[in-house]
Amino acid sequence: MNARIFLTQLLGALGLIVILGFNVIIMDWWERKLVGHIHRRPGPMHTGWHGILQPFADMLKMLSKEDIVPDRADRLFFWLGPAVAVVPAFMALAVLPLAPGFALADIGNGLFFVFAMQTIMPFGYTLIGWSGHNKWSLVGALRSAAQLISYEIPMLIVALGILLAAGSARLTDIVNAQSTVWYAVKQPIGLLIFFITAVAEMNRSPFDMPEAESELVAGIHTEYAGMKFGLVMMAEYTAMLVGSWMIVLLFLGGWHLWPLPPSPVWLVLKLYLVQSGIIWLRGTYLRLRVDTMMEMSWKYLIPASLANLMLVGVLATTFKGF
Amino acid sequence: MIEDHPRVGRLQKDAVTESIVLNMGPQHPSMHGVFHMQLELSGETILAARPVIGYLHRGIEKLAEHRTYAQCMVLVDRLDYISQYCNEWAYCRAIERLARIEVPERAEWLRTMYAELVRVTSHLMWFGSVGLDLGGWTPVIYAFIPRERIFDFFEATTGSRLMPNYLRFGGVKEDVDPAEMEALHAYLAKDLIDALDEFDGLVTGNEIFLSRQRGLAPMTVDQAHAWGVTGPMLRACGSTRDLRIDTPYGVYDRLDWESCTDTRGDALARYSVRMREMRESAKMALQCIERMPAGEVRTKVARVLRPPEGEVYVRHESTRGELGFHIVSDGSPKPYRFRVRSPAFMNVSSLPHLCAGAKISEFFAIFGGIDNVMAEIDR
Numbered sequence: 001m002n003a004r005i006f007l008t009q010l011l012g013a014l015g016l017i018v019i020l021g022f023n024v025i026i027m028d029w030w031e032r033k034l035v036g037h038i039h040r041r042p043g044p045m046h047t048g049w050h051g052i053l054q055p056f057a058d059m060l061k062m063l064s065k066e067d068i069v070p071d072r073a074d075r076l077f078f079w080l081g082p083a084v085a086v087v088p089a090f091m092a093l094a095v096l097p098l099a100p101g102f103a104l105a106d107i108g109n110g111l112f113f114v115f116a117m118q119t120i121m122p123f124g125y126t127l128i129g130w131s132g133h134n135k136w137s138l139v140g141a142l143r144s145a146a147q148l149i150s151y152e153i154p155m156l157i158v159a160l161g162i163l164l165a166a167g168s169a170r171l172t173d174i175v176n177a178q179s180t181v182w183y184a185v186k187q188p189i190g191l192l193i194f195f196i197t198a199v200a201e202m203n204r205s206p207f208d209m210p211e212a213e214s215e216l217v218a219g220i221h222t223e224y225a226g227m228k229f230g231l232v233m234m235a236e237y238t239a240m241l242v243g244s245w246m247i248v249l250l251f252l253g254g255w256h257l258w259p260l261p262p263s264p265v266w267l268v269l270k271l272y273l274v275q276s277g278i279i280w281l282r283g284t285y286l287r288l289r290v291d292t293m294m295e296m297s298w299k300y301l302i303p304a305s306l307a308n309l310m311l312v313g314v315l316a317t318t319f320k321g322f
Numbered sequence: 323m324i325e326d327h328p329r330v331g332r333l334q335k336d337a338v339t340e341s342i343v344l345n346m347g348p349q350h351p352s353m354h355g356v357f358h359m360q361l362e363l364s365g366e367t368i369l370a371a372r373p374v375i376g377y378l379h380r381g382i383e384k385l386a387e388h389r390t391y392a393q394c395m396v397l398v399d400r401l402d403y404i405s406q407y408c409n410e411w412a413y414c415r416a417i418e419r420l421a422r423i424e425v426p427e428r429a430e431w432l433r434t435m436y437a438e439l440v441r442v443t444s445h446l447m448w449f450g451s452v453g454l455d456l457g458g459w460t461p462v463i464y465a466f467i468p469r470e471r472i473f474d475f476f477e478a479t480t481g482s483r484l485m486p487n488y489l490r491f492g493g494v495k496e497d498v499d500p501a502e503m504e505a506l507h508a509y510l511a512k513d514l515i516d517a518l519d520e521f522d523g524l525v526t527g528n529e530i531f532l533s534r535q536r537g538l539a540p541m542t543v544d545q546a547h548a549w550g551v552t553g554p555m556l557r558a559c560g561s562t563r564d565l566r567i568d569t570p571y572g573v574y575d576r577l578d579w580e581s582c583t584d585t586r587g588d589a590l591a592r593y594s595v596r597m598r599e600m601r602e603s604a605k606m607a608l609q610c611i612e613r614m615p616a617g618e619v620r621t622k623v624a625r626v627l628r629p630p631e632g633e634v635y636v637r638h639e640s641t642r643g644e645l646g647f648h649i650v651s652d653g654s655p656k657p658y659r660f661r662v663r664s665p666a667f668m669n670v671s672s673l674p675h676l677c678a679g680a681k682i683s684e685f686f687a688i689f690g691g692i693d694n695v696m697a698e699i700d701r
Contacts, residue, residue, distance in 0.1 A: 214352040287457025
């Protein structure tokens with residue numbers, strides 16, 4: 001590895017962090033505005049044009065707050081928790097391509113790398129919940145662990161269907177295989193399951209069990225204040241970005257919008273459409289019950305995803321070019 | 323058998339599992355008021371639940387003994403501040419029965435209309451908080467739109483949105499402006515029904531909502547009677563007990579309406595009874611506006627009322643159930659004893675029985691169906 005490649009990679013990584021910060025700022029504002037309009041209220045209006053400066057106000061507030069660590073908290077893990085949650089989300093982004101070949105590392109098994117990183121995040125959530133020495137956050141942490149483990153299985157099985165059809169785990173190849181017909185059309189059941197499990201993986205409503213503000217006060221991050229809380233929020237928004245990005249890459253054709261020429265613009269557009277859809281879910285649905293949610297994964301989603309995999313396998317061997 | 327394995331056996335012998343006690347409330351984002359629930363948990367399952375009340379005790383019953391009867395009206399407002407007119411009316415009925423005061427015809431119609439309107443606003447508040455309890459922010463904000471509209475009407479006549487102090491012994495304070503009444507009629511006939519249809523679309527048909535409410539915390543009529551449960555909760559178990567029909571007061575016997583009942587007895591039945599009651603109440607308020615005769619709204623009553631010696635107990639169908647006022651008079655301008663039978667207090671006493679064995683996330687689904695107001699429980 002020569003110095004030039006090292007420098008570009010370093011700049012790329014820095015650029016990624018900037019993009020991430022930018023995404024959190026946009027989503028923070030957009031979520032408030034969209035949920036506000038769903039609620040028939042304008043959302044933030046007093047900070048700049050239509051409240052566009054609200055995320056900066058939030059950030060200032062978080063930075064200026066006292067950084068409280070509860071007396072009986074496990075100090076090491078209290079610090080480590082948010083980092084364990086947020087770093088894998090950042091790392092997953094390194095392999096997600098924005099345009100053909102345009103990713104920090106367009107590695108051969110990018111698909112598995114993203115899932116591997118997503119698997120680490122629950123550890124972060126569990127640590128966050130456990131270290132605060134609070135009963136509410138402990139319940140949230142256990143919920144988080146159970147939920148993320150059980151929803152990862154159908155998600156991975158559905159991703160295997162994509163792997164089978166595309167014949168490659170490189171994300172660029174998967175997207176290029178959808179230049180005319182998206183996998184959303186070829187594997188609609190897969191998209192449905194993947195969307196549900198992705199929303200559950202992001203801890204977004206209606207699957208926001210670990211947070212569940214109406215039951216568990218603030219769930220896992222009850223004891224968190226200031227910028228450490230900010231980090232937890234950042235991990236959540238980044239998880240949402242990664243999850244939506246995966247949906248767009250695997251099912252919605254990435255940068256392809258046939259018959260128009262491929263462009264990263266389509267990808268960004270789809271990305272924010274998917275995220276808006278997830279926010280819309282939050283505005284419409286009530287929260288599931290914990291046991292119903294687990295039941296849904298083990299009783300319905302896992303069998304359905306296995307059936308989907310079988311169907312895709314049969315179709316892929318029967319028809320050339322499926 | 324895995325228990326026979328030497329290592330497992332030793333682990334089991336040494337391992338001690340304890341249930342944890344979780345203090346839910348009085349400061350909790352979804353608690354309705356300052357209610358405190360001690361939950362004994364094994365994992366997420368509730369083993370036992372102990373309600374702790376008294377955080378909002380203001381001594382209203384004692385305070386009332388040091389005020390004249392008319393001055394007590396503002397205290398009565400502050401009992402169940404979600405259904406203010408019902409409290410005032412029940413109190414007025416008690417005093418009117420005690421002092422034998424006649425109420426003009428138009429005042430009876432006005433009182434009935436206000437009581438039914440406040441039942442709508444109270445149930446709207448409950449509907450919103452059910453949504454909040456189950457993790458959705460949208461219902462509560464939608465529910466406040468019609469609630470605020472009806473409050474506008476209250477404000478136009480009484481000058482207050484929440485604490486009206488509107489009823490008087492022998493009538494009401496003032497007549498309603500005809501233009502306001504006209505506008506309200508138009509609103510109730512169309513916009514409110516549209517809003518209720520929208521709520522049904524948003525929540526009632528929602529599969530997640532149904533799965534969380536159906537079969538949850540069932541209660542039989544016998545259990546309900548044993549726990550003193552009244553109101554919509556009782557009617558949801560199949561009982562037809564409704565004081566507006568059983569012991570008619572106001573002009574309820576002259577209106578076309580029916581009491582809403584359900585036979586399932588679960589949380590969904592409680593929900594459905596209240597949702598239908600809103601439509602019935604809107605219908606009744608409309609009929610009141612249409613059929614209300616002209617005339618006086620208040621009879622002359624002595625400024626300082628001295629009811630004759632004696633005692634009275636009045637039962638009233640408040641929005642939460644059977645509201646009772648027991649007032650003992652010794653002939654002085656102040657009540658000798660002032661006692662309130664609070665429906666919410668009785669309904670909450672069923673909570674430990676309903677919660678046992680449920681999950682934490684079910685607790686709020688059950689609690690929301692009780693629709694309590696702490697100000698009335700603690701008094």
